[in-house]
Amino acid sequence: MRATASILHVDLDAFFAAVEQRDKPSLRGKPVIVGGIGGRGVVSTASYEARRFGVRSAMSMAEARGRCPHAAFLAGRFDAYREASRIVMERLRELSPLVQPLSLDEAFVDLAANPDFDPDDLESLVVQLRADITERTHGLTCSVGVASSKFLAKIASELNKPDGHFIAHPGTELELLAPMQVTAIPGVGPATAERLRRLGVETIEQLRALSLDELTRSLGTASGRSLFHLARGEDDRPVEAHREAKSVSVEDTFPVDIADRAELASVTDTLARTVARRLRAAGQSGRTVTLKMRRHDFETHTRSITLPGPTDHPRVITDTALGLLAAADVTGGLRLLGVGVSGLTDWVQDDLFSEPPSDEDDTAPLPRRAVRHQPERTWVAGMDVTHTEHGDGWVWGAGLGRVTVRFETRLTPSGPIMTFADDDPALSARASAPAGTVEA
Incomplete structure (x- = not known):
């Protein structure tokens, strides 16, 4: 254990939802839920206003709608999230050369790797860091914990959430x-x-x-x-800069063993789609799909299939995992299921599968290889658009040949709502504006 509190953990508050509220003035202070907006979608992030109604990450979107029907339900804009994350990670690297990102919105920093680090100046360092992140990202907030280990730093960052910090000084851990x-x-x-x-x-x-x-x-x-x-606060894991993930996986441990194949298939489907979303968020894809099973007697088994090329497609990953489950012996029941994808790369093989995705694959943005199969003009809630007469805005909703747009940006007041034909030539998609730019 370190003699000083020199490992810092940063966690951006309700990140995806906060970016949407920042860029859409009409949603500030209101419930916002980001995720798959179709019938089989799940919640990726909920704003704190939505969490008060019991909405949480990984909840089905159907349940979220039942709990908070008046929320704004958005499909997500990963370009905007990646840009905000880039700004934050750049600021963290000003603190130390040892920065270990865990995801777009979370990272560890080894402050002791900076020869100029002064433990006596820790409070002002953290206060300045939080202020800088808010300023540079145009309004996003973060929670920060600092301690003598990664475990305690992560614990500390949860104590004054959101938009707060906590320093666990050595000797206070127990x-x-x-x-x-x-x-x-x-x-x-x-x-x-x-x-x-x-x-x-x-x-x-x-x-x-x-x-x-x-x-x-x-x-x-x-x-x-x-x-x-x-339990004794003992954790000697180092902060590892530039660590590349070898796999993306998610698992679920059940309160009681499950032997029903239909129920296990439903869990596998959810896990596989979650893995696909995480791959997309990280800009990665993988070739090997693995199913992890822990039996009622605690024996753990894994089964894997390596695909001809890398994929990030939710249906491909789901179908592969379900095939592995179908071949497995679940007699006596399972207490844990997990789905993972390994053999990661940052590209998807365009012609690996010729069949276009079904309309049910709506829990994440369309894979790069499938975009050419989709209608030329597709409108989803939350996407950025521009109109030749009315200017920039975002899609409020779409369907039945119509698309409704609220005309506002991060730097304007809450704007008007107008509806157009979905093939109106004056309306087009636009790229998300980088957080550090001034929009017209």
């Missing part, structure tokens, strides 16, 4: 962690939390009372050892 629920520890999901509850453990302080032997007997060697050390 006191800070003690009252927290065990679910605050990364990797402690519902199943692990239930196992710990049966041992009389709900808080990290109670977890700390268990011996290493008790934890490894109950949870297995790897999990037991990890929890033993994290």
Whole structure:
């Protein structure tokens, strides 16, 4: 463990939704939900106004609409998100050469890698960082945690969210962690939390009372050892700059074992589509699809298929994962399912699959290889457009041969709403304006 609080964790607040609110004045202070807007879509990010109604990431869009029907439901603009992320990561690299991005909106920074770092000036450094990020991104906010390890820095960044910071000074770690629920520890999901509850453990302080032997007997060697050390704030993982992801994966641990194939297929479908969205967000694709299964007796098995070329298409990944599930023995039930894609690259092979995607593949933007198969003019909620007479705006909604546009930009007041024929030659899509530019 470090003698100083020198690992910083930055997490942009409700990032995708916040970018939309920044660029669309009429949505500021109102519920905004970003994700797949079709019937099978899921929530990617919800603004804090929407979270008050119980909307959360990974929730089905149908449930989100039921909980918060008056929200703005937007498909997302990844060019705008990547540009805002680039600005933030550039600012972080001014602090240190060791910056480890975890996603577009989250990163670790090793402050000690900067020879000019002064631990006594930490408070002003963090305050200035947050102010600079807000200024350079034209209004986005972030939450920051600083501590002696990556684990504690991430914990600290959650304590004063949103738009706040917390510094966990060395020597305060045990006191800070003690009252927290065990679910605050990364990797402690519902199943692990239930196992710990049966041992009389709900808080990290109670977890700390268990011996290493008790934890490894109950949870297995790897999990037991990890929890033993994290409960004591012990984490020696370094910040790794320029670390390239070897795979993108997501998994779900169930409160009770599932043996029903239809239910397992539904879970696999959701996991595969989530992986596809994450690949798109990272601008990557992959060749090998892997299904991970943990049986009722805790035995873990994986099955993989390597495709002829890389893909980021949700249906291709889903169908491949479902094929792997169909060939698997699920007798006795599964307690965990995971889907991953590896063999990553930053391109998609154009002619890998000749069949165009179905209309159901709406949980993420269309893959690059499929754009040519789509109608020339496709309007989705939230996209940036321009009109030769009325100027710049964004799509409020579309359907039945019509498209409704609100004419406003980040630098204008909330604007008027007008409806046009969806083939109006005066209306066209436009690129998102970079966060540092002045729009006309």
